[in-house]
Amino acid sequence: MLKHWRPGEDTLDKKGTKARLKVRRAALAGLQQELKAAGLPVIVQVEGWGAAGKGTLLKSLIRELDPRFYRVVSTKFPTEEERRWPFLKRHMERIPPAGKILFLDSGWVDELVWDALRGELTGEELDRRLESARVMERQLAAGGYLLVKMFLHIDEATQRDRLDALEDDRDTAWRVSGDDRRQNRNYPRALELFDRCLAATQTDWAPWKVLDGTAGDGMLLAAADWLYERLAGALKCRPAPEPVREEWPLLPMPPLSACPLDGRLDRESYQKKLKECRKRLAKMHNRLYRRRVPLVVVYEGWDAAGKGGNIKRLTSALDPRGCEVQPIASPSPEEAARHYLWRFWTRLPKTGHVAVFDRSWYGRVMVERIEGFCSEADWKRAYDEINQFERELTDAGAVVVKFWVNIDRDTQLARFRDRENDPAKRWKITDEDWRNREKWDQYETAVDEMLARTSTENAPWHVLPSVDKRYARIRAMETVLEAVEKAL
């Protein structure tokens, strides 16, 4: 896209450009209330060469905007700490809420090109990351986000001259990094890499706009025009990505009705096995730390199936400084205003750490599906999105273990009654639990579909019979141990 790109003819004089720019900026400010009313979240990604003028461009775009409606984020190279999570995490965690604009001074493109130039990414790794970026953009767009992408282009000589000029001034010299010089010295290679990144994510619904970094106000006007056009267009009709159904290597899963529930353990064997498992888990956690492998454990299951007690037994054997239980309830207003996977991206464990999700992203295809909290298209799309999300985790080296804690209706009823009769447990049972119980059949259908469509080789489901909670606890610990041992 860049190699054969040529700037268009400038037909306006300097004064005419300035006047048009002023009008355009005012028009952009005028759209803010509409964006808010429409609840449209917008990501404006400004990529480009070092010293191409990204700062000036951003300053121009936000000039008349109200700070309540936007944020500018300058993305630096990932720190050592940030590299302990999947590549996409730091990009996903800053997505804006509905009605707001996020301006990015460089996003993932800059990061990938630098990493590749420094020799820290092989061609194959770059391809995988481009695929990750593509998937992220598709998910965001399908989730209602508008992506506005610009690339600020300058030629090799212009870049060199600008870097020289910056270095000549004491107050701007610090802006020129060794990496900027490296980029300039390797201009043809960097050009090829930029081209590859742009081509990989050039789509009808999120196209790139290449801007001429030498055109001064003409460039600022072109950028403002582009932003206005994309915003106004999306307010009329949000550009949705064409659906792409991926083929997943799914593991065969029997329906719940065919899953046995008769696992039992007597108290004595339980105590013995528990002690043994706890020792093995403590050792395992040390190995995870040392090998820097993150572990994600997902608990889903019927109300009163014994998730809480099961989780407690598992985590109490692990080092609390490297293990966090994430109880997932209904989303906070901050969370509800963003992509539904955002609150999970931000809760992922770093390398060597363990995150245990007490309920999870699978709410999308269970409670949200059944209660109508999302549209049919939303939850139908979610199986793919979730498989993609989990693939990001396992591609980054994580071990993912998913449990459905299973009981039958009678067992649930007995436990509900037990909770109601015990003052110490009464807070655990609510009207909502009784209402959910009435929807048992709907849930069973949803769970069966979920198990069938999201049990992948890299992130398999395990159905835990939990009529005997002791049996379920030991099975859960053993399953985690097996999964980690297999992975290490």
Next chain:
Amino acid sequence: MLKHWRPGEDTLDKKGTKARLKVRRAALAGLQQELKAAGLPVIVQVEGWGAAGKGTLLKSLIRELDPRFYRVVSTKFPTEEERRWPFLKRHMERIPPAGKILFLDSGWVDELVWDALRGELTGEELDRRLESARVMERQLAAGGYLLVKMFLHIDEATQRDRLDALEDDRDTAWRVSGDDRRQNRNYPRALELFDRCLAATQTDWAPWKVLDGTAGDGMLLAAADWLYERLAGALKCRPAPEPVREEWPLLPMPPLSACPLDGRLDRESYQKKLKECRKRLAKMHNRLYRRRVPLVVVYEGWDAAGKGGNIKRLTSALDPRGCEVQPIASPSPEEAARHYLWRFWTRLPKTGHVAVFDRSWYGRVMVERIEGFCSEADWKRAYDEINQFERELTDAGAVVVKFWVNIDRDTQLARFRDRENDPAKRWKITDEDWRNREKWDQYETAVDEMLARTSTENAPWHVLPSVDKRYARIRAMETVLEAVEKAL
């Protein structure tokens, strides 16, 4: 506190200790609902020697707790990035919301002792940080937080033996850092430093508990007893710090009624000065970056005084990648559940960056005072707390500039009417603005008191006459420029 500390006699046998521990853990779990109902936020700070058993202790304390009610945070040494903010920032940003417990595996004590051992803190700097920590604890306690502090103590030989044992096992060897060894080699010096930290923050309302790290289950029981005692006590009566009124070197401030409002600028001089200021500001920002000085600009003022336009003129001259406007509205639920300064601590600029607060922490002594959103004791205490907060910023090298954007009643009325009559501006005026206008006199009293009590030499107030907005804008830019020039 540590040098002459001797462990108490253990009067229970092993079995008796285990049984008591089990009972105590269950009792702790039983308090969770009460903590929630009382909205009590709790910080449990576990400090101690390397290899003293902090992980084991934490694991024991949380064993029967519900993950919805607590979080464990393991504090590492501050990263290079974290060192770009005031020392307290990373400790303040993780404080828990009402009703929840934060368990800290080391807090500020560990950080200070390590820094001092490594020779990165002079004795004087250490004293200043201890003073900061003291102030933070006092503010948190006054704000309703319960602080439970423990120190896990072992002697030099025990520490050495444990470090050796950890290093002998491949899976635990990574746990022993060079710093642990350094601590052990310099045990007497570290002991003295720990003692100094503990003594500096030993108070009736947040006392330290020293625990014997060689006592095994006896130590776990002592810790659980201590936590239970502190929690149960606070549920009956929250320990409040005795009030300490600090003497501040205050600048004399005339009341608003004596502040002139007649500054004027004609359009031509304005355009000329604006251009000049914009150039100087851009240059200034480069110098701030280079010298790594953070800048905090606070805007307070009457409704319709012209804050928004003033801020826009100032910030549009700065690099948007290093400048963020922070619009402060009523707190989100997340924010309202924490100390009132939390949402400002988390919004501070890092070195070289600029944060412009469109309204600020001064809401505490204006709108919260007048509308009764906090108690009289709360806002009366706040003058000191705010001065302390700003001292933390300037001690860390920040430049702090505070504006009261000033107009008279008639000007406000004219602007309100103007907004109502202009469809493009109508969203800017709400019923609340009219209601606030009726409370002009109350606000004037509060503002006068605020100006008189919080205009310090390190963070002075500037009253900006804004009947002529052009004049106010130029004055604001010039004031920021002067303040930064003085500081550099």
